[in-house]
Amino acid sequence: MSDVYAVKTVKETLAGNPYVGRGIITGLAADGERSVFAYFIMGRSENSRNRVFIEEGDDLRTAPYDESKVKDPSLIIYYPVRTLGSGVVVTNGDQTDTAAEFIKAGKSFSEAMATREFEPDAPNFTPRISAYLKNEPFSYEMSILKSADAEGTGCNRFTFSYSPTPGVGHFLHTYETDGNPLPTFRGEPERVFLRDSVRELAYDIWENLDEENKISLYVRFTDLKTGRYDRELINKNV
DSSP: OOOTTOOBOHHHHHTTOSOOOSEEEEEEOTTSSEEEEEEEEEOSSHHHHSEEEEEETTEEEEEESSGGGOSOOTTTOSOSEEEETTEEEEESSTHHHHHHHHHHTTOOHHHHHTTOOOOSOTTTOOOEEEEEEETTTTEEEEEEEEESSTTOOOEEEEEEEEOOOBTEEEEEESBSSOOSSOOBOOSSOEEEEOOSSHHHHHHHHHHHSOTTTEEEEEEEEEETTTOOEEEEEEESOO
16 A cells, blocks of 8 residues: 655656646745745647746746747746735746735635636646645645546636645646646645755756756745745746
């Protein structure tokens, strides 16, 4: 019987898998004093690969690397990270702004996700994955919005709320692996070890993502007392 509380390394979850799509890792650093999140994107098509991450203050947005090659910006250009007074929202689409608006209005993260569904990119029906890292006291939630079936006839919504454990993160990604159509992520977010520095975690993720398909990565460690953060940003297109 497998250990349901097992915690894997980032390498164990990523190495050898050609395509996990977009991914979010959230959790608490091993010292118990810093919140952690990471977000990465991968791509198979020229349109998806034609992207970079750009910082805008404390927020993060995607942008075309080559404007002349943009075909359909609707699902590839968005703000993956919105920093709020109450915490940080991290997602793989424009639901970042939906969550931020709801939270600013005093509503919940899950209420925001109840108004959204998976992406309209048949036959893949890419899941929308999201996270909200909340300050004072620190806690975090993750969400995945998935097609109910292969025809996209309905949306199933799952929200996970976590008690932070030092050194343990939760990893949610859009696809199980490569395929046609792409197989949607199944089950609960995976438990992963969190390295003790932003640079080490960024290295673990970037070096174990498929070389051909990886595009961009952003990692942030935030001091829970001061709110100051360290971050690493890597773009394959530079």
